Amino acid sequence: MAAARTIIVAGAGIGGLTAALSLAAKGFRVIVLEKAERLEEAGAGLQLSPNASRILVDLGLRPRLTPRAVTPEAINIMSARAGGEIARLPLGEAASLRAGAPYWVMHRADLQGALAAEVNDHPDIDLRLGCQFEDVTSHAKGLTVVQRRGDARQQELAAALVGADGIWSAVRNHLFPQVQPQFSGLIAWRGTLDATTLPREYTSPRVQLWMGPDAHLVAYPISAARQINVVAIVPGTWNRPGWSAPGDANELKNAFASRRWPATARMLIGAVDGWRRWALFTLPDIGEWTDGSIALLGDAAHAMLPFAAQGAGMAIEDAAVLAKCLSESPSDNIAGIPATLKRYGRLRRGRVLKVRRAARQQGRIYHLTGPLALARDLAIKAMGPQRMLARQDWIYDWRV
Numbered sequence: 001m002a003a004a005r006t007i008i009v010a011g012a013g014i015g016g017l018t019a020a021l022s023l024a025a026k027g028f029r030v031i032v033l034e035k036a037e038r039l040e041e042a043g044a045g046l047q048l049s050p051n052a053s054r055i056l057v058d059l060g061l062r063p064r065l066t067p068r069a070v071t072p073e074a075i076n077i078m079s080a081r082a083g084g085e086i087a088r089l090p091l092g093e094a095a096s097l098r099a100g101a102p103y104w105v106m107h108r109a110d111l112q113g114a115l116a117a118e119v120n121d122h123p124d125i126d127l128r129l130g131c132q133f134e135d136v137t138s139h140a141k142g143l144t145v146v147q148r149r150g151d152a153r154q155q156e157l158a159a160a161l162v163g164a165d166g167i168w169s170a171v172r173n174h175l176f177p178q179v180q181p182q183f184s185g186l187i188a189w190r191g192t193l194d195a196t197t198l199p200r201e202y203t204s205p206r207v208q209l210w211m212g213p214d215a216h217l218v219a220y221p222i223s224a225a226r227q228i229n230v231v232a233i234v235p236g237t238w239n240r241p242g243w244s245a246p247g248d249a250n251e252l253k254n255a256f257a258s259r260r261w262p263a264t265a266r267m268l269i270g271a272v273d274g275w276r277r278w279a280l281f282t283l284p285d286i287g288e289w290t291d292g293s294i295a296l297l298g299d300a301a302h303a304m305l306p307f308a309a310q311g312a313g314m315a316i317e318d319a320a321v322l323a324k325c326l327s328e329s330p331s332d333n334i335a336g337i338p339a340t341l342k343r344y345g346r347l348r349r350g351r352v353l354k355v356r357r358a359a360r361q362q363g364r365i366y367h368l369t370g371p372l373a374l375a376r377d378l379a380i381k382a383m384g385p386q387r388m389l390a391r392q393d394w395i396y397d398w399r400v
Helices: 014-025 050-058 092-099 108-121 170-175 249-255 263-271 311-328 334-366 370-383 385-390
Strands: 006-010 029-034 045-048 074-079 084-090 104-107 125-129 132-139 142-149 152-158 160-163 182-194 206-212 215-222 227-235 245-247 275-282 294-296
Touching (some): 006 014, 006 152, 014 050, 014 108, 029 132, 045 050, 045 108, 045 215, 050 092, 050 311, 074 370, 084 092, 084 370, 084 385, 104 108, 104 215, 104 227, 132 160, 132 170, 142 160, 160 170, 170 294, 206 263, 206 334, 215 263, 227 249, 294 334, 311 334, 370 385
Parallel strands (some): 006 029, 006 160, 074 206, 160 294
Antiparallel strands (some): 045 104, 074 084, 182 227, 182 275, 206 215, 215 227
16 A cells, blocks of 8 residues: 555554554554554553443444443442442443443453454554654655664654654654653552452442542442452652552552541452552643644643543544544645644644543542532532533543
8 A cells, every 4th residue: 555545653552553443444554563562451440431432333343342341330429528429420321322332441451452453353454563663754755664673673654653652652752852741749559359359239330439538549340340440549759650560558558547538448448459550640731742744642642640531532532533634634645644633633632631621620629628528529419410420421422
């Protein structure tokens, strides 16, 4: 296929693989560069609201995802101050029908595995593991992208390069070296446990959100409900980059001491045998997501706090919009690619900034203490479940 229809994607995470499938569905040849020798489990659980699951279903992934995903019946909002539930937001099949797409929770590895399997089955996608982006040069015929596998270097001609290589993006560093990730002062502690180890009332298909003083806790089933994913967010100074480092369970248990947290929340903390921790970094608003025929996508462009459960969702949306924009540009028109990518950035930036603000605000609300926590709990009760769900429509109802 001509270079004018070849797109190179750096990064085989959720955003990069979704971009590859979205672009291939529009008739492009796609080369995916991934520096890892094999795609391994990264992280634990994630939530996919209808704005994201709708795109995956349209790409044909429902048969691969349904056996592993869980459709939660509700989101249970719990307050450490109140000692238990203060609101229950109904989800389930009725909510999926209302939104036109499912609300899923699943293991991140299950989603990445399904995407990778679909990519490997597509004749127009070349997934190159153990092969990383090294350099790129722009010229009249498009781009020459240099990739490296071990000591060997290879050049590839393409119409565009997409940096979907995460918050520590090599592509972004090539474009905007002054932009660096910023530590948020928060640490996510993550663990999973076998669902059979908990009493039945704690393993129903639901998302539990515990709000408490300077911390919060989220738990939900993954891996076809065989496991429970538990995430605790606490402040801290440890800020080593990376997705997963061992954590001392006693440190986390002290943060959820009995004088501040009820027994049910502490039971979830205590049931996890092995904790991993992840320092939460974000990116400042970088303004432009593109430079010439190079574009950024997902965390490489807009890494955000996870408190709106939209990190993966925004990357999936980016991928769909990018593919749509490129498919609408004149075929074989290399000169038009920079303007097309700028349009993609303009279409995405406003929505992503709004979601970023919502995530930051949610985190502040979750961690309130004293009288402000009481006011929060009373406001949530007064609002009621239907009004609370309606406040999420601007996220869930989004379509390409």
